[in-house]
Amino acid sequence: MSKKKTLGQYYTSPEIANFMVKLSSNKGKALDSGCGKGVFIKELLSEGFSKIKAYEIDKDSCQVCNKKYGDEAEIINKDYLKTAGSEEFNLIIGNPPYVHWNNIPEKIRGFLTKNEFWSKYVNGEWDLLYAFIIWSIEKLKQGGELIYIVPYNWFNATYAESLRDYMIKNGQFEIICHFSEFKLFDDCYPNNIIFKYRKTREKKKPLIFVFEYKKRKGDIKSILTSIKEEFKKIDHKSYEKEGENTKVFTMPNFKNKNMWYLATPTENKLINRIEKATGGVVLSDCLDIGVGMVSGRDEVFKIKDDELKGEFILSFIKASNCERYRVNSGTKYLLVDDIKTESELKKHPVIYKRLKDNEESLRNRYMSKTKNWWNWATVRNLKLFKDNLSEPKVFVPCIDRSLKPRFSYTEGEYYGAGDVLTIVKKQGLKEDLKYVLAWLNSDYINKWYRVKGSRTGHRIRYTQSYVSRIPLRLINWDDKKEVEIHNRIVGLVDDVLMGGEREDEINQLFEELI
Numbered sequence: 223m224s225k226k227k228t229l230g231q232y233y234t235s236p237e238i239a240n241f242m243v244k245l246s247s248n249k250g251k252a253l254d255s256g257c258g259k260g261v262f263i264k265e266l267l268s269e270g271f272s273k274i275k276a277y278e279i280d281k282d283s284c285q286v287c288n289k290k291y292g293d294e295a296e297i298i299n300k301d302y303l304k305t306a307g308s309e310e311f312n313l314i315i316g317n318p319p320y321v322h323w324n325n326i327p328e329k330i331r332g333f334l335t336k337n338e339f340w341s342k343y344v345n346g347e348w349d350l351l352y353a354f355i356i357w358s359i360e361k362l363k364q365g366g367e368l369i370y371i372v373p374y375n376w377f378n379a380t381y382a383e384s385l386r387d388y389m390i391k392n393g394q395f396e397i398i399c400h401f402s403e404f405k406l407f408d409d410c411y412p413n414n415i416i417f418k419y420r421k422t423r424e425k426k427k428p429l430i431f432v433f434e435y436k437k438r439k440g441d442i443k444s445i446l447t448s449i450k451e452e453f454k455k456i457d458h459k460s461y462e463k464e465g466e467n468t469k470v471f472t473m474p475n476f477k478n479k480n481m482w483y484l485a486t487p488t489e490n491k492l493i494n495r496i497e498k499a500t501g502g503v504v505l506s507d508c509l510d511i512g513v514g515m516v517s518g519r520d521e522v523f524k525i526k527d528d529e530l531k532g533e534f535i536l537s538f539i540k541a542s543n544c545e546r547y548r549v550n551s552g553t554k555y556l557l558v559d560d561i562k563t564e565s566e567l568k569k570h571p572v573i574y575k576r577l578k579d580n581e582e583s584l585r586n587r588y589m590s591k592t593k594n595w596w597n598w599a600t601v602r603n604l605k606l607f608k609d610n611l612s613e614p615k616v617f618v619p620c621i622d623r624s625l626k627p628r629f630s631y632t633e634g635e636y637y638g639a640g641d642v643l644t645i646v647k648k649q650g651l652k653e654d655l656k657y658v659l660a661w662l663n664s665d666y667i668n669k670w671y672r673v674k675g676s677r678t679g680h681r682i683r684y685t686q687s688y689v690s691r692i693p694l695r696l697i698n699w700d701d702k703k704e705v706e707i708h709n710r711i712v713g714l715v716d717d718v719l720m721g722g723e724r725e726d727e728i729n730q731l732f733e734e735l736i
């Protein structure tokens with residue numbers, strides 16, 4: 223495996239490193255936790271830091287760094303996680319390695335699993351980055367600052383809970399700059415943050431100053447300049463400003479290890495209102511939510527027009543069939559997973575020929591070796607689909623760039639393809655599925671999901687776990703007015719399904735319920 227994969231070797235640009243060094247309000251002992259080619263050392267020196275230490279596990283990088291800065295900084299070739307936890311630094315800064323648990327070098331993984339300190343934090347979905355954050359906080363003085371550039375996903379990943387818990391117990395965030403879809407590294411995923419965190423036992427926590435860059439493209443120098451301009455206004459009082467490219471606001475420090483999210487004061491107010499009105503009820507309490515099936519070779523299994531008919535041809539809803547509220551006609555696929563042997567398959571000569579002609583390509587799919595070559599790659603939730611075939615269903619694309627969600631309703635006999643989620647009522651839910659559909663497509667849930675759901679810039683991910691957690695406003699069936707609102711919403715949805723424009727009225731009715 224490459225060093226990029228096992229050691230997370232991605233390099234920070236000098237302008238970003240300089241920007242980060244300038245975020246520090248501390249002087250004194252500074253440390254770079256994995257210095258690579260030394261970009262942070264250079265910027266620390268240029269900003270007047272004189273007591274600089276750096277660690278780097280990779281001998282070659284360490285040598286390069288020592289040649290350049292060995293006279294001015296102490297650069298040590300060592301695994302950062304094996305360094306003493308008691309060195310007291312005023313500032314720890316850098317771009318720690320992001321390495322998923324499976325790619326972490328065996329030696330380090332073994333150490334993390336067996337070590338008394340680490341074993342209580344790690345799990346099989348952890349990232350080396352989490353260990354770097356915790357170890358850096360351990361090494362800071364009280365009042366010391368941690369300034370890191372890292373991916374954002376651990377803010378709301380379930381498996382990073384132990385990290386979030388550690389962080390809220392040991393300090394507070396002061397600044398978070400979120401770059402969403404803007405790429406800070408050429409060869410890496412977007413969705414990075416630069417954060418400044420202070421180690422402190424102080425119980426009273428200031429507001430966090432948040433800067434969000436909303437666009438995919440831009441000039442990094444002018445983005446950093448505009449952040450610096452905004453920072454001049456920092457006084458950690460409630461603040462909120464949204465422009466075409468940026469969002470600048472303050473928000474309270476995180477209170478617990480539950481998923482963290484960045485929300486403006488206005489967004490926070492709405493989220494609290496929705497969550498209060500729904501009283502803790504979430505979608506998965508009342509509806510089944512399932513991912514769809516993946517053929518692994520659509521060009522072979524997808525049926526054009528009416529070229530094949532019969533029991534093995536099933537209609538699926540794909541993301542492209544979801545039009546918001548409505549689905550257009552589904553997409554037909556061949557599914558012969560019930561056929562267990564090739565001789566049985568031969569009894570259907572037209573189907574057999576079609577599949578046999580593509581046998582090599584089908585065998586080359588990424589799928590379980592125990593499956594027959596004519597099977598679909600992943601047949602998920604088949605029972606859910608079969609049990610609910612003649613029931614109304616809602617489908618939503620798993621990834622969507624549309625500004626409005628595309629929860630789409632159908633009473634047709636459809637299965638869900640791999641790029642959609644399927645939602646069906648559980649037994650006992652009295653609300654009409656059309657009411658749930660309207661709720662999911664409402665402005666309120668759209669706003670809620672854009673903050674608390676899964677999102678990378680404008681790309682919204684509707685995953686089973688996130689959609690399951692969407693709050694649901696149930697009707698109080700003893701309250702005549704609420705029953706009337708429910709029925710009116712269902713009626714308006716019928717109009718929308720026929721092509722009517724009634725969404726404003728639907729939103730107004732939900733306004734009365736939250």
Ligand SMILES: C[S@@+](CC[C@H](N)C(=O)[O-])C[C@H]1O[C@@H](n2cnc3c(N)ncnc32)[C@H](O)[C@@H]1O
Nearest residue numbers: 229232233234256257258278279301302317319
């Ligand atoms: C994301 S790169 C950043 C490099 C440099 N700080 C920069 O920003 O350009 C992470 C660096 O950490 C080093 N590294 C990875 N695992 C380490 C460990 N356990 N201890 C010390 N350094 C490590 C890698 O070799 C790599 O140089």
